[in-house]
Amino acid sequence: xxxxxxxxxxxxxxxxxxxxxxxxxxxxxxxxxxxxxxxxxxxxxxxxxxxxxxxxxxxxxxxxxxxxxxxxxxxxxxxxxxxxxxxxxxxxxxxxxxxxxxxxxxxxxxxxxxxxxxxxxxxxxxxxxxxxxxxxxxxxxxxxxxxxxxxxxxxxxxxxxxxxxxxxxxxxxxxxxxxxxxxxxxxxxxxxxxxxxxxxxxxxxxxxxxxxxxxxxxxxxxxxxxxxxxxxxxxxxxxxxxxxxxxxxxxxxxxxxxxxxxxxxxxxxxxxxxxxxxxxxxxxxxxxxxxxxxxxxxxxxxxxx
Numbered sequence: 001x002x003x004x005x006x007x008x009x010x011x012x013x014x015x016x017x018x019x020x021x022x023x024x025x026x027x028x029x030x031x032x033x034x035x036x037x038x039x040x041x042x043x044x045x046x047x048x049x050x051x052x053x054x055x056x057x058x059x060x061x062x063x064x065x066x067x068x069x070x071x072x073x074x075x076x077x078x079x080x081x082x083x084x085x086x087x088x089x090x091x092x093x094x095x096x097x098x099x100x101x102x103x104x105x106x107x108x109x110x111x112x113x114x115x116x117x118x119x120x121x122x123x124x125x126x127x128x129x130x131x132x133x134x135x136x137x138x139x140x141x142x143x144x145x146x147x148x149x150x151x152x153x154x155x156x157x158x159x160x161x162x163x164x165x166x167x168x169x170x171x172x173x174x175x176x177x178x179x180x181x182x183x184x185x186x187x188x189x190x191x192x193x194x195x196x197x198x199x200x201x202x203x204x205x206x207x208x209x210x211x212x213x214x215x216x217x218x219x220x221x222x223x224x225x226x227x228x229x230x231x232x233x234x235x236x237x238x239x240x241x242x243x244x245x246x247x248x249x250x251x252x253x254x255x256x257x258x259x260x261x262x263x264x265x266x267x268x269x270x271x272x273x274x275x276x277x278x279x280x281x282x283x284x285x286x287x288x289x290x291x292x293x294x295x296x297x298x299x300x301x302x303x304x305x
Contacts, residue, residue: 004270011270012292019295019305020061029064029099036072036302040167044075048175049151051077052139054108054132055158056085060092062294063158067099069301070156074166076102077154083108083135085128112138119228129239132207136243137220140212152176157208157285159294161301165280169259180218181211182247183285184254186263191241193232203254205244206262208285216251218243256282264289272297 022028037044051070055063063082071080080102084093093105112134116124120137123130138144139153152175185206212218223246227238258278262285266273272293275281286294299305 002268005268008270008296009292012295015295015298016061019065019298022305023061023064023095029068029095032302032305033068033071033099035304036068039072039303040164044071045167045170047075047077047170049077049154050079050081051154051156052081052083052111052135053156053158054083054085054135056087057089057092058087059158060088060095064095064099065294065298065302066156066158066160066162067096067103069162069298070160070166071100071102072302073162073164075170076100078102080104081106081111083111085131108132108135111135113141113144117224119224123227123234123238127234127236127238129236130234133239133242136207136210137224140218141220142217151214152180153212153214155207155210155212156283159286159291160209160283161286161294161297162283163275163281163301165259166282168280169282176213176215177211179250180213180216180247180252181255181260182206182243182252183209183260183262184257186265189237189240190244191235191237193230194226194238194241194245196226205240205247205254206285207240207243208262208287209255209260209283210243210247211255213251218246218252219248220246222246259283261285262287266290266293270296272300275300 082096082103082105084105084107086107088105096105097103108131116134120134124134136155183206185204188204190204223242226245227242259280259282261274261281263274267289274284275297
């Protein structure tokens with residue numbers, strides 16, 4: 001038996017329960033954010049971008065912890081929208097919006113186009129991740145009211161931890177950037193039915209973190225045409241594959257893969273080998289295989305809690 005791995009799973013689950021229980025205590029989350037911000041010598045910088053994340057009630061503990069790490073280590077965006085899948089109740093919305101004045105919870109469909117293009121409407125009806133795809137499409141389409149000229153939009157899933165080096169990267173970043181960016185996946189997790197050629201998976205995209213630029217909108221028409229032409233039902237990787245097809249170089253390039261990481265190399269280890277080996281890590285996407293490390297490493301992102 002791999003004792004370290006199973007200990008990590010149990011420790012992560014216990015920490016998650018502890019965080020969820022404490023988050024219901026009045027003022028605890030705000031105090032935690034204040035203490036996390038105080039770990040830096042200077043106040044959190046104001047970021048000239050809109051940040052959007054997508055989640056539901058099931059992932060509320062991860063979303064709260066991720067937002068605290070983001071606001072403490074990355075900075076305060078001009079707008080921070082939590083796009084809800086519709087499952088949040090009033091108390092959960094109050095917890096999210098009470099974190100910081102910049103945070104607002106919005107129904108996902110209020111940020112999508114109305115009506116949805118037919119391929120997107122079919123995807124939404126067939127798979128839960130269709131809502132995320134419709135959200136990303138609506139936020140970044142050429143005539144959208146959400147992305148102003150010469151501005152940028154950063155999308156982040158709810159299972160992202162931002163670390164102290166994120167502030168350095170934000171301060172060094174030229175806003176707006178010359179191009180958009182995305183996470184380089186650790187392995188192709190794409191729908192082969194939607195890929196026109198094997199070359200399309202050469203640099204596989206992970207849609208957990210996406211940086212969009214108004215000057216270079218994604219190639220949504222071509223990507224949605226591919227989705228519309230598909231005869232099979234959408235699967236878990238359909239959303240990510242459509243985004244992969246829409247974000248084409250040179251307008252969209254991988255973010256520095258040694259600082260913006262998605263990896264399962266340490267899946268069966270208790271320790272977070274990525275964080276230990278990369279002191280300048282900006283963020284890590286803790287996908288399902290390594291989700292327990294999100295909780296065992298939260299202290300390193302925000303301090304004691």
